[in-house]
Amino acid sequence: MDEPTIVSRDEWLAARKDLLAKEKAFTRQRDDLTRQRQQMPWVRVDKDYIFEGTGGPVALADLFDGRSQLIVYHFMYGPDWEVGCKACSFLTDHFDPAVVHLNHRDVSMVAVSRAPVATLEKFKARMGWAFTWVSSLGNDFNRDYHVSFTQEELDSGSVYYNYRMTEFPASEAPGASVFYKNDAGEIFHTYSAYQRGLDMFITAYHWLDIVPKGRDEAELPFTMAWVRHHDDYEG
Numbered sequence: 556m557d558e559p560t561i562v563s564r565d566e567w568l569a570a571r572k573d574l575l576a577k578e579k580a581f582t583r584q585r586d587d588l589t590r591q592r593q594q595m596p597w598v599r600v601d602k603d604y605i606f607e608g609t610g611g612p613v614a615l616a617d618l619f620d621g622r623s624q625l626i627v628y629h630f631m632y633g634p635d636w637e638v639g640c641k642a643c644s645f646l647t648d649h650f651d652p653a654v655v656h657l658n659h660r661d662v663s664m665v666a667v668s669r670a671p672v673a674t675l676e677k678f679k680a681r682m683g684w685a686f687t688w689v690s691s692l693g694n695d696f697n698r699d700y701h702v703s704f705t706q707e708e709l710d711s712g713s714v715y716y717n718y719r720m721t722e723f724p725a726s727e728a729p730g731a732s733v734f735y736k737n738d739a740g741e742i743f744h745t746y747s748a749y750q751r752g753l754d755m756f757i758t759a760y761h762w763l764d765i766v767p768k769g770r771d772e773a774e775l776p777f778t779m780a781w782v783r784h785h786d787d788y789e790g
Contacts, residue, residue, distance in 0.1 A: 556768050597735065597743035604696050606689035607672045613689060615696075619736050620687075624662045629702040629730040632668035632675065634692055636727075639668070639678050642779045643729050649758050650686045667691050669703060669727065682784065700747060702728045717749040729753060 562570070604615040619625045628647065631640035647666060654664050665687040668675060672690040679688055697703035704714040704726050713720045716728050731753060733746040754760055763770045772778055 556771075559767070592746060595746060597745050600734065600742040600744055602695065602699070604691070604694050606667065606691055606696070607693060608687070608689045609672060609676060615734070615742060616736060616740060618663060618665050618687070618689070619734075620663045622658070622661045622663045623736055625734040625736070626657070626662060626664045627732045627734065628664070628666045629697065629700065629728070629732065630666045630668045630688070631702075631725065631727040631729050632670040632678070633725075633727050634669050634671065636670060636674075638784070639670075639675075640727070640729070641782050641784055644682060644784050645759070645779065645782045646729070646753060646757050647684065647686070648682075648785055649756065651684060654686055663687075665689060667696060669697055681786070697727070700730065700732050702730045702749075704728070717752075731756065 600615065605612050606615070606618070607613070618627075628643075628650070630643045630647065632643070650664060650666075657664055667689055669692050670678075670690060671692055672688075675688045675690060691697050701715055704716075704723065706726070708714045709723070709726060712722055714723045715721075716723055728749065730747055730749040732744065735743045735745050737743075760770060772781070775781060
C-alpha cells in the first residue's frame, strides 16, 4: 500500500466530494449497462438437458421451481476432484442469504457441476450450504455453455472461454448463465458471464474495494491466491 497523504478534514471533504461525483457518474453508466444487458436478444434452448439431483433426474425446466427466471452458477468441480474450487466456494458462500430474496422476485438460483451428485452433496454438507446443486455429468450442459474442456483442448494450449480462444489451466471453468421460461414452457438463454464478469456477485470483494489496502492481490502469483475454503483459514 502506498503511503497515505495526510490532510485536514476540509481537504479530505473536498477530495471525497470529487470522488463522489465520479462514483455517481459510474453508477449512471452501470445503470445504463444494466438496461442494455436486460435488452439482449434471447436464444431458444432446444436441448432437453437432464441433470442428476438428490432426488433423481431433474430437467432444466424443473430447476425453475415454478418461477420464470433461473440463474445457474457454473461451479468448478470436475468428476474426479476431491473438493470443489476454492474461488467458486468463495463466490457461492454469498448465495444462501440471497436466495430467499431472489425467489420473491421470480428468480430461482442453482449451481451446476460435473462432479457426481453424491460428491456435491458431501462437499455441500461440509460447507454448510443450502442452495440447490445438481450434476451435469450425464449431459452436454457444461460443454454447451463453455465451462468444461477436453484434455485434447487443454493439450492444444487454447480453449474457447469468455467468448474467445484463450489458455486455461483447468478442465473446468467458472461462469454464470441466465435462462427464462415463458408460459408455454419454452426456455431461452438470455445471458452468460465469465471471469471478471463474476466479480459483481462477490460481496466480500466489494467490501474490500472500499478499504485502504483494497483486494491486496497485486503481489500474489494469481488473483484469489489468498482464498481458502471458509473452514480452512488459519485462526
